[in-house]
Amino acid sequence: MAQNLSIAGKVRDESGLAIEFANVILYTEDESDIIKGTSSDIDGMFSVNNISSGTYKIRVSFIGFEPFDQILNISTDIELNIVLNEASETLDEISITAKKPTLVREADRLVFNVENTALIEGSMLQVLKSTPGVLVLGDEITVKNQNPTVFINDKRVYLSAEDLNQLLEGSSASSVKFIEVITNPSARYDADSGVVLNIIMGKNLITGYRGSILGDYTQGVFPRYGIGSNNFFKKNKVSFNLNYNYSKDKLNRDSDDTINFLDTNQSLDESWQSLINRNTYRETHTLNANFDYEINDNNSLSLSSNALYLPYFKYEIDNNTNIFSDDGTFLRRFTADNLSRDNKYNLGFDLNFRHNLQKGNLVFNAHYTTYNYKRNQGVVSNFFNQNNTFTNASAFNTDANQDTDIYAGKVDYSLPIDENSNFEAGIKFSGIDTESDLTQFDVDVASGQETLDAANSDAFDYEERIYAAYANFATSSEKWSLNAGLRAEQTNVDGFSPLTDVVTIQDYLEWFPNASIKYNISDSYNVYVNYKRSIARPSYSNLNPFQFFLNENYVVSGNPNLTPVFVDHGWVGADLLGGLFTVEAYYKNLDGAISEIPRQNNQTNVIEFINVNFDKTVEFGFDLLTYFNITDNWSVYAATSFYNIEEETDFGSGFVTQNQWSNYSALQSSASFLKDNSLNATLTLEWYGKNLQGFQIVEDRLYSNVFISKSVLKNKGVVSLSVEDIFNYFDVEARTRYQNQSNNLIVDYDNRFVKVAFRYKFGNTKLETNERRISTEERNRLEKKQ
Numbered sequence: 001m002a003q004n005l006s007i008a009g010k011v012r013d014e015s016g017l018a019i020e021f022a023n024v025i026l027y028t029e030d031e032s033d034i035i036k037g038t039s040s041d042i043d044g045m046f047s048v049n050n051i052s053s054g055t056y057k058i059r060v061s062f063i064g065f066e067p068f069d070q071i072l073n074i075s076t077d078i079e080l081n082i083v084l085n086e087a088s089e090t091l092d093e094i095s096i097t098a099k100k101p102t103l104v105r106e107a108d109r110l111v112f113n114v115e116n117t118a119l120i121e122g123s124m125l126q127v128l129k130s131t132p133g134v135l136v137l138g139d140e141i142t143v144k145n146q147n148p149t150v151f152i153n154d155k156r157v158y159l160s161a162e163d164l165n166q167l168l169e170g171s172s173a174s175s176v177k178f179i180e181v182i183t184n185p186s187a188r189y190d191a192d193s194g195v196v197l198n199i200i201m202g203k204n205l206i207t208g209y210r211g212s213i214l215g216d217y218t219q220g221v222f223p224r225y226g227i228g229s230n231n232f233f234k235k236n237k238v239s240f241n242l243n244y245n246y247s248k249d250k251l252n253r254d255s256d257d258t259i260n261f262l263d264t265n266q267s268l269d270e271s272w273q274s275l276i277n278r279n280t281y282r283e284t285h286t287l288n289a290n291f292d293y294e295i296n297d298n299n300s301l302s303l304s305s306n307a308l309y310l311p312y313f314k315y316e317i318d319n320n321t322n323i324f325s326d327d328g329t330f331l332r333r334f335t336a337d338n339l340s341r342d343n344k345y346n347l348g349f350d351l352n353f354r355h356n357l358q359k360g361n362l363v364f365n366a367h368y369t370t371y372n373y374k375r376n377q378g379v380v381s382n383f384f385n386q387n388n389t390f391t392n393a394s395a396f397n398t399d400a401n402q403d404t405d406i407y408a409g410k411v412d413y414s415l416p417i418d419e420n421s422n423f424e425a426g427i428k429f430s431g432i433d434t435e436s437d438l439t440q441f442d443v444d445v446a447s448g449q450e451t452l453d454a455a456n457s458d459a460f461d462y463e464e465r466i467y468a469a470y471a472n473f474a475t476s477s478e479k480w481s482l483n484a485g486l487r488a489e490q491t492n493v494d495g496f497s498p499l500t501d502v503v504t505i506q507d508y509l510e511w512f513p514n515a516s517i518k519y520n521i522s523d524s525y526n527v528y529v530n531y532k533r534s535i536a537r538p539s540y541s542n543l544n545p546f547q548f549f550l551n552e553n554y555v556v557s558g559n560p561n562l563t564p565v566f567v568d569h570g571w572v573g574a575d576l577l578g579g580l581f582t583v584e585a586y587y588k589n590l591d592g593a594i595s596e597i598p599r600q601n602n603q604t605n606v607i608e609f610i611n612v613n614f615d616k617t618v619e620f621g622f623d624l625l626t627y628f629n630i631t632d633n634w635s636v637y638a639a640t641s642f643y644n645i646e647e648e649t650d651f652g653s654g655f656v657t658q659n660q661w662s663n664y665s666a667l668q669s670s671a672s673f674l675k676d677n678s679l680n681a682t683l684t685l686e687w688y689g690k691n692l693q694g695f696q697i698v699e700d701r702l703y704s705n706v707f708i709s710k711s712v713l714k715n716k717g718v719v720s721l722s723v724e725d726i727f728n729y730f731d732v733e734a735r736t737r738y739q740n741q742s743n744n745l746i747v748d749y750d751n752r753f754v755k756v757a758f759r760y761k762f763g764n765t766k767l768e769t770n771e772r773r774i775s776t777e778e779r780n781r782l783e784k785k786q
Helices: 088-093 124-130 161-169 776-785
Strands: 005-012 023-028 034-039 045-051 054-061 068-074 078-083 103-106 109-113 134-137 140-143 149-152 176-182 196-201 208-219 223-235 238-262 268-296 299-325 330-356 361-384 390-418 421-443 450-452 458-476 480-497 502-520 526-536 547-551 554-557 565-576 581-591 594-601 606-613 616-631 634-650 655-673 679-688 691-693 696-698 701-712 717-724 732-738 741-749 753-763
Touching: 005 068, 023 045, 034 045, 068 078, 124 134, 124 161, 124 176, 124 679, 124 701, 124 717, 140 161, 161 268, 161 299, 161 330, 299 547, 330 547, 361 547, 390 547, 594 741, 634 691, 655 691
Parallel strands: 005 078, 149 196, 554 606
Antiparallel strands: 005 045, 023 034, 023 054, 054 068, 103 109, 109 176, 134 140, 176 196, 208 223, 208 753, 223 238, 238 268, 238 741, 268 299, 299 330, 330 361, 361 390, 390 421, 421 450, 421 458, 458 480, 480 502, 502 526, 526 565, 547 554, 565 581, 581 616, 594 606, 616 634, 634 655, 655 679, 679 701, 691 696, 696 732, 701 717, 717 753, 732 741
């Protein structure tokens, strides 16, 4: 019995709040040896077991508090109630330099730590561009050719791809702790979350105020700039953080399009070659706020918000199209000038209530998003003959409006069965209501008089209701770990276009299993198997039957006949040499994959961009990843993936099948320099080999950037420099060749730039933050990273 004594207790601050992750160390009486150690849990509880009788010294410490020391003469089990006093008189003298790995590889995710890298001096979008495996191209974010669901602090962001891009581009990364790329989300996540990007922001858990102001200047084709402020406050049971950013941008985009219209014999009839210049002017306000209130030890309340507001958005398109015969003879040309002005906002709110039961916890969440969008567009086209003589002109205007409300409520229950097992279950309801309309007017160029174009005007009302329930079980032992779950979702969709009498109705119940099994062969080797079924529902904007004309020959159309995509994704892998290398093989089947494709009409000389369901899309490949430290201050991540994509569908004139092998490779290196590690640099290189995307072959691309930051002004200031697309090789070149489709596309994005930024920190600037996580799963992951 004398060899199995224990010390247990609870760690609190002066106001009685539990302190999580406090270090508890047991020494010999003279402190010559460490006997044992542990950390307090989310409730401040700790336990040190299997102690022999004798005299010891216990020390309990946490950043920002005076350490607690006590001599213990142990002859029986002891229970302590420990209060840590805030080290307020020495706050300005504390300087903490945390050393964390840049990347943590887990069976179902990559955790990309950016808190101690130069990347935090950029925008959230720049951090995502540097996150391994994440591709950002234009407004689209993809992970392994799949659009991820984006969360901020475990709360879903309900934004379109364009709005999400603007939110992330306009938000500073200075408050980002790490990015989770969750490739096998549990049943707790919505079924359409095949891949999850979770952006974890810092919170101030130390009493007092901490903040910063920042500004940046970017020189691309045109100059752009931004300013912002991050603020964190905590006192007693209340904590609050508010991040605000404003940016003013002018972005350029040039493209060179060639449409080869064919005759009935599939021979070249006319070649339309267009040079298109697009300029986007925008002013963007973004805001992220979180308010947390610890009611008592068992109950807490939080309110969070993500807001995007664009009071000014102007979009200019200048198009010059030359038309040639099959032998290259110039036939005619036209110009099309398109000017659009937008005004929109997107406001999202989350209310969370957490209740700790005697064993386990309940979390209630309510979400609401309101979105409003208005666009006024004017298009003028001028036509010239073979002699380049003006012949005639045409013009039209459009007014587009959209109001959307998104609301959701869910309850999650988590039950720790024992030290190694956990059970989760929950229910959720979500709904979308949107009303949109598009009115087009033909304009008499001479008089300016408008006439309603009823054929290209319409309205669309859309309702979506999803009812979901799930259960998930996770357990682990020294050799095995298992995570398995099942989610059921009932979906009801009603869409109605009153002017064209188009009705969209969908009603289906689907089941979505997921499973992860891992076996530890030894401390250095393990193998794992993962499987997940998910869904990708067509967005209401894609179901909207509107036709939006960029000019008289280019039109973007909605498709009310789109159906959901069901994705079956399985992969096997192994971690070798203690996680130094990871090898994986995967297979993914997308039933009814949705892709926007160009469809050219060789009789009318109109090209239509429309989303369609493919009959078959299969992807499989092999991945190799490694992460290691060359020195304490220099880390390297490298990955390569060889994969094949096959697409097949019937456009009404026979099946079209294409497949393409491709390679994705990435190299990222992060290092700290100088004696105080105040100079940091990160270099990212990502290679995207020739690949297949929606029956388009996209040629090789190389993404490259470098971030450098230097602490100044006694570590209160940070100056940074970043260079994007160093080698100018990340633009898009694509071609389409099948049946009667023959076109080429070259797009020169405004993605090569130099950016300088400065951030000044004030308040308790020398204290590191430590975020209290919500769930057992998140706590376990943080403990692994300590």
